Amino acid sequence: xxxxxxxxxxxxxxxxxxxxxxxxxxxxxxxxxxxxxxxxxxxxxxxxxxxxxxxxxxxxxxxxxxxxxxxxxxxxxxxxxxxxxxxxxxxxxxxxxxxxxxxxxxxxxxxxxxxxxxxxxxxxxxxxxxxxxxxxxxxxxxxxxxxxxxxxxxxxxxxxxxxxxxxxxxxxxxxxxxxxxxxxxxxxxxxxxxxxxxxxxxxxxxxxxxxxxxxxxxxxxxxxxxxxxx
Numbered sequence: 001x002x003x004x005x006x007x008x009x010x011x012x013x014x015x016x017x018x019x020x021x022x023x024x025x026x027x028x029x030x031x032x033x034x035x036x037x038x039x040x041x042x043x044x045x046x047x048x049x050x051x052x053x054x055x056x057x058x059x060x061x062x063x064x065x066x067x068x069x070x071x072x073x074x075x076x077x078x079x080x081x082x083x084x085x086x087x088x089x090x091x092x093x094x095x096x097x098x099x100x101x102x103x104x105x106x107x108x109x110x111x112x113x114x115x116x117x118x119x120x121x122x123x124x125x126x127x128x129x130x131x132x133x134x135x136x137x138x139x140x141x142x143x144x145x146x147x148x149x150x151x152x153x154x155x156x157x158x159x160x161x162x163x164x165x166x167x168x169x170x171x172x173x174x175x176x177x178x179x180x181x182x183x184x185x186x187x188x189x190x191x192x193x194x195x196x197x198x199x200x201x202x203x204x205x206x207x208x209x210x211x212x213x214x215x216x217x218x219x220x221x222x223x224x225x226x227x228x229x230x
Contacts, residue, residue: 002051002070008033009044010053014066023064026103026134038103038134104130107163109143113177115156115187116148116206131163135224140166142220144177144187151175151187154202156225162187163224168217175222181215190218 002010012032016024026038035041045064048054053070057063109127129143146160154175156162170176172192178199179185188199191208197216200208
């Protein structure tokens with residue numbers, strides 16, 4: 001059984017796709033359900049996915065597919081405060097109408113990052129990944145695949161994807177991508193200890209490593225995490 005908000009969102013997405021052929025943006029869904037932030041929409045969509053009502057289509061922004069509707073589903077008028085959305089008709093050979101895709105951003109996946117023994121420095125782009133805008137904000141971002149288990153107590157597992165905002169500095173206590181000795185990249189929590197820099201693991205099986213200030217270069221700061229279930 002769906003909650004009231006889950007039901008409202010599912011029917012809103014269904015009716016919008018039926019009218020326009022395009023799923024609504026996260027901003028439109030947030031406004032339609034009168035929610036304060038897009039994170040609430042993410043939770044509702046995840047719950048609908050888990051219950052088999054929705055499916056996200058990979059590698060496409062705003063790509064939601066309604067798999068099924070609840071048995072008591074009925075079409076309804078647009079949510080209060082919204083006007084019906086009229087589809088734009090496109091004839092054969094006409095270009096498809098432009099749609100805003102401000103709910104996700106396509107980022108480069110630059111290879112693997114060690115959460116364990118440092119591996120080689122960050123590689124060149126090897127993939128692209130759509131990341132929710134609510135996870136990002138201003139600045140340049142990239143994605144790395146985690147390899148190793150040294151950050152498991154921080155909720156970062158082997159095979160996860162970390163979203164990194166490019167930066168050359170970080171506050172003590174932040175999780176960063178650090179380039180060690182100009183050769184090895186690692187994902188660790190940075191601590192400043194006087195003139196030294198400590199790179200701390202979040203797994204007691206790994207020791208904290210201490211470096212001089214000229215031996216560690218911050219490449220970026222962790223801002224988000226993506227986990228794929230197979």
